[in-house]
Amino acid sequence: MLSIGDLSKRTGVKVPTIRYYEQMGLMGAAERSEGNQRRYERTDLERLAFIRHARDLGLDIPAIRDLIALSRHPEMPCVDADRIAADHLSAVREKIAKLQRLEHELERIISHCDGHSIEDCYVIRALSDHGLCDGEH
């Protein structure tokens, strides 16, 4: 049996975060010691690693909750799990595209600046006057 601190050390997930995951229904109520402290087993370790991994991939808590629910029904087809991942992938792609537009706009603004005075600063001027922009943000 592991304490919450042990679990934390082994997974790299901070103690308050583990409690937060429990509260959000990702971890399930842990057993308790006589003195009301959480005790975990090996399966909890795996579960937490699963959650952490999914979070690292950027999945949000409701999505992870869904994946956990699905993983409890091994006989079901996995289209739902695929869809969660695919939806997330397209969201990630959209974010990338958006950030790339920003990147280009910022590059352009910075490169036009001659570095002299604020008065002539292209950074400030471009922010003041949307007409100086390239894109359509």
Added chain:
Amino acid sequence: MLSIGDLSKRTGVKVPTIRYYEQMGLMGAAERSEGNQRRYERTDLERLAFIRHARDLGLDIPAIRDLIALSRHPEMPCVDADRIAADHLSAVREKIAKLQRLEHELERIISHCDGHSIEDCYVIRALSDHGLCDGEH
């Protein structure tokens, strides 16, 4: 003189957001009518457009506050303004790189899934077992 609603319509910034910008020190306290309602002038319209534009480019409120402060000193050199933009650009590039790593990992996970049962679902398996991953997230 414009009411806050007029300002909102002309800039596309929602009314509560304008009040929020005032609270955050981006907008400066507006004049008030006899009945305590905010009244704006043409310069406020430009200021708000500046803020909105900077936000669209992803700059955060402290950065925008700094840029506004700088824009009030037209004779100063603009290295500071450039640096704010350049710092933001590198932050944007880091985000892009991170998201691209996610993109590839998600693509890989999804493409490996045969779409049959949860039991064999690569999405679920990859989340459970970090060893199946390519990258080092």
Added chain:
DNA sequence: ATAATTCCTCTAGTGACTAGAGGTTCAAGA
């Protein structure tokens, strides 16, 4: 036995807004 560490719950803070309650002022038509 005592001290140090870890644990418990609960509340509040992060950023950039957004939504709503409860009440006041304004502008336009009768």
Added chain:
DNA sequence: TCTTGAACCTCTAGTCACTAGAGGAATTAT
């Protein structure tokens, strides 16, 4: 001039995924 309805005011609380801290109880090590 009066009335109605829209727009305005302030203040509080909610969003997301945590993180930090208070104040106190349990556990572990010496």
